Amino acid sequence: MGEAIVFYGLSALILGFAVMVISTRDTVHSVLFLVVNFLLVAMLYVLLGAEFLAVIQVLVYAGGILVLYLFVVMLVNLKRPPETYQDPRRQTRLGLALSGAVLAEFVAIGVYGYTSPEGLPAVAAQAVEGGNVEQVGWVLYTNYLIPFEVASILLLVAMIGAIVLAQRDV
């Protein structure tokens, strides 16, 4: 009962702030609504028992990536409003109609078409006692060690790329 109230409340707020993200004229306000959205999604993760991921979401997504977005918004401080020119070939209403159709399809699948498969596919059983952090750590460093290392190389490449791209040609 309490879980239902929290879930419906959080969902309403998440979707409400998401709509405000894509519909606000002022870019800075848009980024701030997205920050609130991510904090609410972190609360949803806590509801789902994924505490480590919730704190990582706040730390990395809301506290790192969006600060970067806010910085770029402030550096790109335009004198004229950014969205005055529109390409005449743009078909906004058709796009909205198609999105509505795809959304209806997704909701139909989610509500009517979802049946749980029989049993869990063969994954290694929980090999370590302890809370959420210990289990995530165990699985991350034993079963998924190679993706972990590849992700670290990806971040290194992204770091180098971002520095090279944003450099001034001195």
Place this chain on the structure above:
Amino acid sequence: MIDITPSHYMVLSATLFMIGVIGVMVRRNIIIIFMSIELMLNAVNVNLVAFSHQWQHVTGQVFALFVIAVAAAEAAVGLGIILAFYRNKETVNIDEMNVMRW
């Protein structure tokens, strides 16, 4: 309607995803488009964590962790590209970013 099943989370995730898709299609400010892409990645994460909760196995959360790492990398490089573009042609309107040289 009182019991929260994975179907509820799938509907939430699908709606959040489509809001992101609408943002990418309708808005012309490229920074808002990037933020809509972040919304889409977030929707996928919600789905993954919901299923991880249903099966009581942390693989979904580990996958979501990798999605966050990839989103961070993509945001950094994408914003670098935006800044480099802005330095050459003073616009962030993607309908004006349509020529290879000028």
Place this chain on the structure above:
Amino acid sequence: MVDTLVIPLLKIVILLNAILIAVTYMVLLERKVIAWVQSRLGPMRVGPYGALQPIADAIKLMAKEDITPTRADRWVFTAAPIVVLVPALIVFAVIPFGPEVELFGRSVPLYITDINVGLLYVVAIASLGVYGIILAGWASNSKYPLLASLRATAQLISYEVAVTMILVSLVLTAGTLSMVGIVEAQRDAGLWFAFVQPVAFVVFFIGGMAETNRAPFDMPEAEQELTGGFHTEYSGMRFALFFLAEYANMIVISTVATTLFLGGWLRPFPGVAALGFLDLVPAWIWFLFKTFVFLYVFLWIRATLPRYRYDQLMRLGWKVLIPIGIGNIVVTGVVKVLL
């Protein structure tokens, strides 16, 4: 019902009041300590030896006119001081002030909650505190605050990386992310972690000083540099909120350093039985005493050292502290495996 709702609410109320009173008196303490270092007396007029000075300051700030610049973004301008203060206060939810004590027949732990990702929660909330500074500079719609806020933000996010790396090596040593678990790990090891990880201790304290924009790293808010920094356009109670937030952040860094490195509520040398007479002092008094030592060191350093120039500050963060942090993680990992 009582245990899950009433007692934590009571603890929250008591803790918030205690922190807000402590923060107002920190202002007076800072002025007094800096004055004594400089061979003068500090505030002496209001009350005995200036003890009522914070009350006079509070009345003055509340009575001032609340000015909003003309073309400032009104919502963001109002929200920025709140966004700076709230993270500084909610971190106290996971700080352990003491072990379980017997109060009115119940066993009450002297912390609001103990989540299993406590240390990561502290770092996450600290990373949210950056938003208030960016928004304050942006919403003022004026050149000096904008530049100062961009500088302050760059400083904060740079030192956040260094501090987080130090905390990783500390988590390796303690084996747990929960704050109470780290204190208990120090009790089981019989040694404060300041002796096990001295490099981490020093780097954490330096990084903590840079995180709170405290001297010698207070370039973004120094009056001589950018006419008051990101809070130039703020007046009255909103200005007061920025300063409350800064002192609350100082108390946060002090309490976190006490918990992580000085054994939290443990007495000195918790493993040595011969010093058992020190157990007569209640555990939370040890905690407050150690926190006070850190606060005093903050004030002492402010009174003594000159300010870092901005490029020296960034060089220190990126080229000195981060390599030290990475080296610390490697050495800690190797020692943990070999021992």
